[in-house]
Amino acid sequence: MKKIRIGLLPRIIIAIALGILLGNFLPSILVRTFITFNSIFSEFLGFTIPLIIVGLVTIAIADIGNKAGKLLLITVLIAYGSTVFAGFLSYFTGASLFPSMIEAGSSSFDEIAKADGLTSFFTIKIPPLMDVMTALILAFTLGLGLAHLNSNSLKDVARDFQDIIIKVIHSVIIPILPLYIFGIFLNMTHSGEVYSILIVFIKIIGVIFAIHVFLLILQYCIAGLVVKQNPFKLLARMLPAYFTALGTQSSAATIPVTLEQAIKNGVSPKIAGFVIPLCATIHLSGSTLKIVACALALMIMQGMPYNFPMFAGFILLLGVTMVAAPGVPGGAIMAALGVLHSVLGFDESAQALMIALYIAMDSFGTACNVTGDGAIALVVDKITNKE
Secondary structure (H helix, E strand, O other): OOOOOOOHHHHHHHHHHHHHHHOOOOOHHHHHHHHHHHHHHHHHHHHHHHHHHHHHHHHHHHHHHHOOOHHHHHHHHHHHHHHHHHHHHHHHHHHHHHHHHOOOOOOOHHHHHHHHHOOOOOOOOOOOOOOHHHHHHHHHHHHHHHHOOOOOHHHHHHHHHHHHHHHHHHHHHHHHHHHHHHHHHHHHHHOOOHHHHHHHHHHHHHHHHHHHHHHHHHHHHHHHHHHOOOHHHHHHHOHHHHHHHHHHOOHHHHHHHHHHHHHHOOOOHHHHHHHHHHHHHHOOHHHHHHHHHHHHHHHHHHOOOOOHHHHHHHHHHHHHHHHHHHHOOOOOHHHHHHHHHHHHOOOHHHHHHHHHHHHHOHHHHHHHHHHHHHHHHHHHHHHHHHO
């Protein structure tokens, strides 16, 4: 008999639904039990975040650094520019719309945690080995160094460490994540805050979907101007890649379809064969716009101070951190947790809501990423042919 496997998104949805349902009548002692579990798991998650950054970003940088040449530089700059632009587009749209849609300070996670005097039975401190910024700098230093080493000994060690981190994510963090989110929503329901947060969730998802459609049209309008073709016909030919990514939730799994459709759009097979797989790793405009919009909305909801310089630094750093995202199960949000904490000050409760929000839209973000790869391939092909 074939074993039925439930995906991460259905498990997250079930966890949220059960948390809302059971939070209305479970006794306080059981709610405190889950609060205690969440407290321990959040400490473990905080401990692993720097390790995730070092384990995944190091090899990602090392692998990119091995591909020398002008074609790599052009592709990386365009992909990074597209990712960062998506982040700023998301910020300015959210800063314009969210204050009128979300009541500032309507939900403070600290207040939720302390509602009705409910606290964890005990706490266990698990200090991380280093802070997030140290982990990022270490990962970049090691990655760039490994890219220029003639020996593969240290790189093999780094790959083994990457395998360990991915195993921890696959076998520990991802399976426990739905239970963690269940505990968050159970506590929010018990304290009477969950319904206002769900309304905010629905508003955020609607705005993000509209931004991601606008971004794709804009990307292909720019590509259409460069190659002097109808942008809507170019975008229409990429729809098979869009819907494949919608189903697989994986940029890597969609590469064959994205490659085929890019060639149908007139990109030379040689350029497409280089740009499409590379952009599946480094171009995450859809993921970035989701993370920025969700982060801004949650900060407004909590009454946290924010400004453009803060988010500018966050977006620029996030664009670089995203190179590790394809190796992280559950999407780019796992790679972004460290930056959310270090730059925006997100605690474990806010991070849990970010994860729930992100995974709820994971398919659309991945589809936006891979469809945008086709636009980048068109521009790179035009630039290299002109040269």
